[in-house]
Amino acid sequence: MIFDLFRLDGQVAAVTGASRGIGYAMALALAEAGADIALLQRSPEQTELKMEIERLGRKCEIIKCDMNQLDDVKNAIPSVVSAFGKIDILVNNAGIQRRSPAVDFSEADWDDVIHVNLKAVWILCQQAGRYMVPQQKGKIINTASLLSFQGGFTVPAYAAAKGGVAQLTKALSNEWARHHVNVNAIAPGYVATEMNTALMQDETRSRQIMERIPASRWGIPEDFKGSIVYLASNASNYVHGQLLTVDGGWMGR
Numbered sequence: 001m002i003f004d005l006f007r008l009d010g011q012v013a014a015v016t017g018a019s020r021g022i023g024y025a026m027a028l029a030l031a032e033a034g035a036d037i038a039l040l041q042r043s044p045e046q047t048e049l050k051m052e053i054e055r056l057g058r059k060c061e062i063i064k065c066d067m068n069q070l071d072d073v074k075n076a077i078p079s080v081v082s083a084f085g086k087i088d089i090l091v092n093n094a095g096i097q098r099r100s101p102a103v104d105f106s107e108a109d110w111d112d113v114i115h116v117n118l119k120a121v122w123i124l125c126q127q128a129g130r131y132m133v134p135q136q137k138g139k140i141i142n143t144a145s146l147l148s149f150q151g152g153f154t155v156p157a158y159a160a161a162k163g164g165v166a167q168l169t170k171a172l173s174n175e176w177a178r179h180h181v182n183v184n185a186i187a188p189g190y191v192a193t194e195m196n197t198a199l200m201q202d203e204t205r206s207r208q209i210m211e212r213i214p215a216s217r218w219g220i221p222e223d224f225k226g227s228i229v230y231l232a233s234n235a236s237n238y239v240h241g242q243l244l245t246v247d248g249g250w251m252g253r
Helices: 002-006 021-032 048-055 070-084 107-135 156-179 194-201 203-212 221-232
Strands: 012-016 036-041 060-064 089-092 138-143 181-188 243-246
Touching: 012 021, 012 070, 012 107, 021 036, 021 048, 021 089, 021 221, 036 048, 036 070, 048 060, 060 070, 070 107, 089 107, 089 221, 107 138, 107 156, 107 181, 138 156, 138 221, 156 181, 181 221, 194 203, 221 243
Parallel strands: 012 036, 012 089, 036 060, 089 138, 138 181, 181 243
Antiparallel strands: none
C-alpha cells in the first residue's frame, strides 16, 4: 500500500527546537507516523510534548542540549544512540533571531545567531553522519528559511546562517547520498510563531506580508506535519539535497 511508504514504525528520530511552534508539530507528526522520539532541548522540565508522544504509545526521551553550549551539542547524538540504540532521523529545527539595522548589529548577536543556527546544525549533522553513513541509512532534515533565498531586512546574521544551512544541506547530500543518507531541508515561509511576534505586531509589515502570500494567510505549525513525514520516510528515498519551501506560495511570486 502507498501509505506504507510514509510509515516510520521502529525508527528513532532526534528533534531540536521542539518545545514549541514548528518543531513541536514536526516531532508530534513523526511520532504519529510511528517513530520514537528524542527531544534535544535546553530545559528537561518542559515535558508537555513528551507526555503527548507517550500517549501515542511511542517511546520519548528528553536529552538536555543547550544549543549555545558546544559540549551539549557534541554529546547530543551519542546520547540519543545510548538511549535508543540507534538514530535513523535527525531534524535540526532549533533557531534564534536577532533584529537590528546592519550598521548597529552587535558582534555578540552575530556570534549567537551563527552559532545556534549554523554551527550547531553542522555539528549535529556531522555527529549523526558518523552513525548513518556506516549503517548505510538515515534521514537528515534541516530547517532553512525564505532567507536561504532572499536577504530580508535587519536580519543579516539570520540570513547568513540560513543561506549557510541551504549550502550545507547540499554539500552533505553530495557526500552522503551514495550511502543512502538523505539530507534535505524545509524552508518555512511566514509562520505564526513566537519568533515572528514582532512582525505580526507591526501592522504595516504584517499587511505587506499578507498581501504577497498567494494563500492569503500566515502559516501555522501544523502545515509542516506532512512535509516532515515525507522527508523522513521511504517516500523520499530518491530526494537528495533539496530545499522544500512550505510558504503559502511566497517564492512563486
